Amino acid sequence: MAENRTISFLQFLNRLVFLVTCLILFVGCAGKETAVIKIGIAGPMTGDQSKMGMDFRNGVQLAVEEWNAKGGVLGKPVQMLVEDDQRDPKQAVSVANKLVKSGVAGVIGHFNSSCSIPASRVYAEAKIPMITPASTNPQLTDQGLPMVFRVCGRDDQQGKVAADFAVENLKARRIAVLHDKTTYGQGLADEFKRALAGRAEVVYYGSIIQGDRDFRAVLTTLKAKKPDLYFFGGIYPDAGLLARQAKELGLTAPMLSGDGTIDVKFLEIAGPAAEGTSLTFSPDPAKIPTAKAFLEAYHKKFGPHGPYSIYAYDATYVLLSAIQEAGTTDGRKVSEMIRARIHQGALGTIRFDAKGDVTQAPYVVWITKGGKFEELR
């Protein structure tokens, strides 16, 4: 009942907004060409991931302001339309429709793979280019949509970097693989396992229940297989408990995990057991020379940067420069330009392959040392 009422109230609001917009359009810009270039930003702006959404919006805002200060794109100022997908796939689709209707020239988003994949189909239908700064699931660009790009890596690239590190640096020959049964966790664990093929033996493959607190049963079985290393595809709270309980059970093999683990809570929960664990993530921007100007400007304006702020910033530059050089906002031509150009961004040189992925996997290994995450060089 309550839900019905909310929906009808929203519908009412929608109609009101629509009417007012019509009136304004009718009176205000009769016969005029669009005076601004609109770009959409979509991600989780509220809820438990809102910090990620905000980091990401700030990155876009910084880029847009820099462009506008230089006179905009194609001589017109750039306008940002920020939408909240609440990390909900259903919401992501309706937000995508909304952005399409408001006539955006391109979209920077979404954040979660589970949102980016359904939303990408909406943009593809409307021939609007979409660049995600953070969605790593391979499926997104494997759909074969010609206007979908990402500036971050793919989980198969991440899995390969992790596998190379496990085999070549850690010299692991017997490896156990665990995941949390989520799209991200299992996807990453499977890619890792695939990349190991022939180089090391997977002695155990199993899963845990996300949010469970006792992993001793599975760890005991894992320990009995005598692995040199165990990989975990999942998020930091479970990873912290796993590392801690593994140590208590006397498992000496170190833990290797993915980008879902890079959070201070992992260090707190695991305690001393975090020492010596490693994970794959993008490089520390503080160590990239080209990122210096971005970091200074960002810190001055917004404070400390988030893990994906710089990706959002570069994604915006990729989109706006492609529009500028294509000389049009036509989605097809802009997409061709994005694919053809060599982009010089804060992260360094960015090139896209035929699928819309970056040609160079940006993953590096981080290791926990002295209670801190540190990029391994």
Added chain:
Amino acid sequence: MDILLQQLINGLTLGAVYALIALGYTMVYGIIELINFAHGEIYMIGAYVGIIVLTLLTVIGFAPAHLALAIFLALLAAMLVCAAYGYTLERVAYRPLRSAPRLSPLISAVGMSIFLQNYVMLTQGSADKVLPLALPTEGIALMGAQVSPMQGFILLTSVALMAALTLFIRKTRLGKAMRATAQDRTMAALVGIPVDRIIATTFVVGSILAAVAGVMVALYYGSINFFIGYSAGLKAFTAAVLGGIGNIPGAMVGGVLLGLLESLGASYVSSEYKDAFAFGILILLLIFRPQGLLGERVPEKV
């Protein structure tokens, strides 16, 4: 062999915790035939009080130096706070509904559970709370298996508490009064037993056991959140039903059995179906022996 032994130790530890919480469910059910769904939250509050007290003691520099005493103080504080919560819970949510239809206090219990969970989330935050001090984790080797100091502590404390509870119920006047109230509330009132006070005592005793379980779990896992009461409560309730709800030795047996089943199932069948395994056993038991392992078939009361 050493794997089996290790899994048995893991399972026993888990089961001891389930059993302690299950006792609270079964005692309350035995006396007023109410499933106190807010009991899991009392356990969660116990864990929070334990972590908060240990954090305070660490801040003032007392904790790492006098570890045993600090843990004892944390346990004591959690027991006091949870006893107060248990008493208040009964007073506020159940006593006014004593003569209402049986469904009303049940709904009240679900409501209290949701309320307490959100109350802790709002006051303590939704992120995990982490134990501020590092406990000794070096295990003791036992025939190829590792027993961590915390596992030993949980097992010994649980056995001691269960023995104490059994003595309390069997030998003391208060215990006798509880048994009498459980058997027939009207009759007990007629022979001069203060029934309301006995019921309140049952809630307090159950809450104290849950508080101890909460603090031990906080020490064992090193981190907690406001949601742990839900799944632990569900498992403990399952344990109570497994043993025969209303039956005190049944709750102990049911808890230990559930812990063992989970550990062995996760290791020998599949870790993915750890929970499914526990609840599957419950369904089978309910089909073939609805009164539980140690429960008696009670004729429907009219």
